[in-house]
Amino acid sequence: MAEEPERPAEGGGQPKGIDLARAALQAAREEARKRGTQAVQKRNPRRAGLRSGARPDGRDPFPLKAALERLTAERGWEVPVKVGGVMGRWPEIVGEQIAQHCAPETYDEDEKVLTVRCDSTAWATQLRLMAPQLVATLNRQLGHGTVRLITVRGPVGPRRGYGGRLRAPGSRGPRDTWG
Structure with a gap:
């Protein structure tokens, strides 16, 4: 036409x-x-490029390890994944005896602070004295500057209840005469 x-x-x-x-x-x-x-x-x-050839290209499958590494790098999860690995390998890093009495609780990525909870005040004191060596060990395994400070917390006391169904209104329980 x-x-x-x-x-x-x-x-x-x-x-x-x-x-x-x-x-x-x-x-x-x-x-x-x-x-x-x-x-x-x-x-x-064939002309449109919809079939794969004998050579590798971008559509080929990745090994699982490479795919996970790429995902963590794209999302910026390298440090949280490393710290999570440390929390899973805590007994290997600090030793069995310390791991029986102290466990990591949280990691603040912004402040680079690892919080550890101990089951007794004696172990908390001991871990506070060991904190500089522990920070150095963690930074060797995770990369320099990953952990800046370790906060050690002692045991948590039992929670005080306020009685049961038969509690008198307004009564605070055994502490009501303390001041």
């Missing part, structure tokens, strides 16, 4: 009448051409 040259719209503004119809026809023809080339590409996948 021979295409007619476009004529300028009368009045110099928006196309009207026959000019508007010609513009719509031209747009429809271009859309049909695009759909036609897409159909040809689906029928001829």
Whole structure:
């Protein structure tokens, strides 16, 4: 089909009448051409690059380790994953005897502070004295500057209840005479 040259719209503004119809026809023809080339590409996948060849490319599967490393790097999870590994390997890092009495609780990534809870005040005191050596060991395994400070907390006392169903209203229990 021979295409007619476009004529300028009368009045110099928006196309009207026959000019508007010609513009719509031209747009429809271009859309049909695009759909036609897409159909040809689906029928001829070699030309469209839809099949994999003998050489590796971006569509090949990754080994699980490489995929996880890429995911942690993209999301910025390297430090939390390393610290989580330390919490899982706590007995290997500090030794069995210390691990029986002290356990890591939290890690503050912004402040680079590891919080450790001990089951007795004696172990808490001992771990406070060992904290500088422990920070050095952790930084060797995790990377320099990952842990800046270790906060050691002692045991948590039992929670005091406020009685049961038969509690007198307004009574605070055994502490009500202490001041």
